[in-house]
Amino acid sequence: MLDLMRIFVQVVEEGSYTLVAHHLGVSQPAISNHMRSLEDKLGVKLFQRHGKGFILTQEGEVFYLHAQRILEEWNRLKEHLEENCAEVSGKVHIGASHIPGEYLLPYTLGPFQKDYPKISFKLSIGDSLEMADKVLSQEVDFAVIGSNFKTDKLNSVFWMPDQIKLVFTKDHPLNQLEVIQAADLNNYAMVIRENGSGHRRAVEDALINLNLHLEDFRISLEAGSTEAVKNAIRGGLGYSFISISALQPDDDALVARDVAGLEIERGFYLITRRNKLLTKPTQLCYDFLTGSTIEKQILRE
Structure with missing residues (x-):
């Protein structure tokens, strides 16, 4: 049910079955089937066709609000459980434009992994606009890019000049x-x-x-x-x-x-999706980067 909730919330926020299918790497009919399955489980209609798109029914609006809260609470629960572990582990998926991705992050992340050896990374590199889109679609946890994208869905924090x-x-x-x-x-x-x-x-x-x-x-x-x-x-x-x-x-x-x-x-900026709770490994990495620059790393060594 949690997986169906996540897809439902993403469909509502993206406003498109097709976009969500593209981001998740599945077919559009598969997303439609998931949403029908969710409606069958709940016994209510969540969507109503509107032109070429859809709008939420009254039940859909209520479910959307509660689904957001449930997913947030689930993420908090996982975070608390992770905090009780002896050692934090997991993978952090970072998007980056070419300069930070090829020249800065590989150097900067070394000291972090010495402190958290069970945290690994996946680094996706592309242009700034592409990486901002990947943050928006939640294909990466956060991104480091050379443009300041600050919108109603994206938050931007200065990293280094x-x-x-x-x-x-x-x-x-x-x-x-x-x-x-x-x-x-x-x-x-x-x-x-x-x-x-x-x-x-x-x-x-x-x-x-x-x-x-x-x-x-x-x-x-x-x-x-x-x-x-x-x-x-x-x-x-x-x-x-x-x-x-x-x-x-x-x-x-x-x-x-x-x-x-x-x-x-x-400047280079750290880009995150607004209102998205980061996992414990991701939050630790993000906090490390917001407090670090290449110059600070040199002094540390």
């Missing part, structure tokens, strides 16, 4: 300039991240402050990851703007420079 700089190879003509002006960039090809990434949005916003747009530049490649961008730069496809967090010691062939009057700063 990030700075994005102009990057090219040592032998690039731009490296011969003592001071690089934004106008100098038009003479050479640019590599950019794909649409949907918080990184690209930050670059676009900074350029707009100088009355410039990506359409003003010669774009040689749109790439789906920062590593692809760095390899494109090494391969001679042009310059790009890259987070300094993504520049590693083995990137000695790349040079990071400032552009006069162009400052690209953003």
Whole structure:
């Protein structure tokens, strides 16, 4: 019955059988069958067709309110039971955009797992918009992304700052300039991240402050990851703007420079679904991250 309640609550909140079926990896008829089974068990109609969608019956509204409370109480009960265990265990599924997912979280989570060796992680990486959607659909427990998504269903907490700089190879003509002006960039090809990434949005916003747009530049490649961008730069496809967090010691062939009057700063944010109770392992990990930065981890070691 609890599983049927969870699906029912998700159907109501998503407003679509199809979306819930997609998120759960099942067919839409399977969700319909689950809801009919729930109605049969309760002996009441919960849904009423309305155009191409549905609305809740009066009984459905009452059941929705009680189902939310029951699921919340069940999660609290599990949490209390976990607290009584000698050692917390479980898996935390974290979503992340490319910079925190590839360069920051793997390093930051090490000290946490030393304290909680029976907690393991699953890390899903994609662009910021995709990860926000996964938090919304509860495919991940929470996410760390480069955009501030604060909505009626999502909560956003600042994690740490990030700075994005102009990057090219040592032998690039731009490296011969003592001071690089934004106008100098038009003479050479640019590599950019794909649409949907918080990184690209930050670059676009900074350029707009100088009355410039990506359409003003010669774009040689749109790439789906920062590593692809760095390899494109090494391969001679042009310059790009890259987070300094993504520049590693083995990137000695790349040079990071400032552009006069162009400052690209953003933040990384912890994104959770509002009113969702986190499991004990997830809450511990989330609390650890909200109180940690890379600098603090270095000091700790």
